[in-house]
Amino acid sequence: MGRILCAGLGPGDPDLMAVRADRAIRTARHIAYFRKAGRQGQARRIVEGMLAPGAVEHAMEYPVTTEIPFDSPEYNHLLSAFYDGWAGRLAALAGARQEVVVLCEGDPFFYGSFMHLYVRLKDHVPVEVIPGIPGMVGCWNAMGTPVTWGDDVLTVLMGTLPEQELVAHMRGADALAIMKTGRNLPRVRRALQAVGRLDDAWLIERGTMPGQRIAPLAQIDADDCPYFAIVLVHGRGRRPVARGVA
Template structure:
């Protein structure tokens, strides 16, 4: 009998934003696995602090790069694939031995999460359950007290890595938008919002639902943006 893999959505940052189900499965997990950047504790692991069962085995997987690279860089892609292969092999060894494993994933596992690559590798071979979580973007529009989409709004979630013209074109075509992967793309995002006539409506949110949470009109933010930041363009605010 192999063990079961539980991929747990850990929510955006506040440990109380875990679901009751994820908290229950975490508290019973003999093996707890997570990804982290080099030299850091890892965001999912930080959320789990104080919730891990005593004596559980911790498996920490380190990303091979400290900053994100272009997704079409073949060196980056193959190094990441090897990282996911190693992590999957480590989890498989525990599962084969009959041990249940909880894989922690910030936000919602199947929404832009690294856990998806382990899901692809392991779910075909081992009993697997995924527990959805509150996304980082939900935490950000809640922090901003900004209802993001109403009625028949079209909402688009965009990576800030797109080029300025592509960003501007997509922004002009939607009612509401969330721009992720802000970081060093902030000047380009600001320019694209300006071209789309949306700069005055754009809200910058840093570290939503985490210590140091910060909300500001994007037009007033000029310094560098950290990894945990988003830009929101709330929808049509139809009066009802």
């Protein structure tokens, strides 16, 4: 039997990919990746120029649109059918003694779409996962500033949460990493303003990738809601006294 191998691609810069992931991608005969209909897909863009000649590409196009609320029964039904269908197709390839490398931005087990395939496949075909650097890690390193100090607690939030839930989580947080911003960014801004942390917040767009932008969130236009962006609020915990370099 073949197997399914998910390669975590890291934050976006191909140079930050694991050596094992790089090797698997360059030798793969079947490559699968998620994308929106009509788009190249972020994962596919990251591996541009890395695929072996003749590699068969399987573009897994999401069926949903922004017109369908993400918490609606229709949305959940469409996505479940999407994952069921692709799990079946990948399992059939593995059953035919093929190895399929599935691309996943960041780390596959950290909010990655591959998780939904993994739970459907793991009891039926061999599945392996190559870890990757999460996108937020690339973002705070791109800033060149430690995100946590001493005993700081890092809270990771989804911008899709209701505004009052964002406020409740932010109120007791030391450091914050807020994902899935995009059109949710105005709500994130209001929540940060409500807890008095807006002036400490930074927007990192396309961290570690071409076109990277780092700017104070308070200075970003309210209508500027980039999709590939994370909001960071650095912790203020205890730290050693800086003595400088002689």
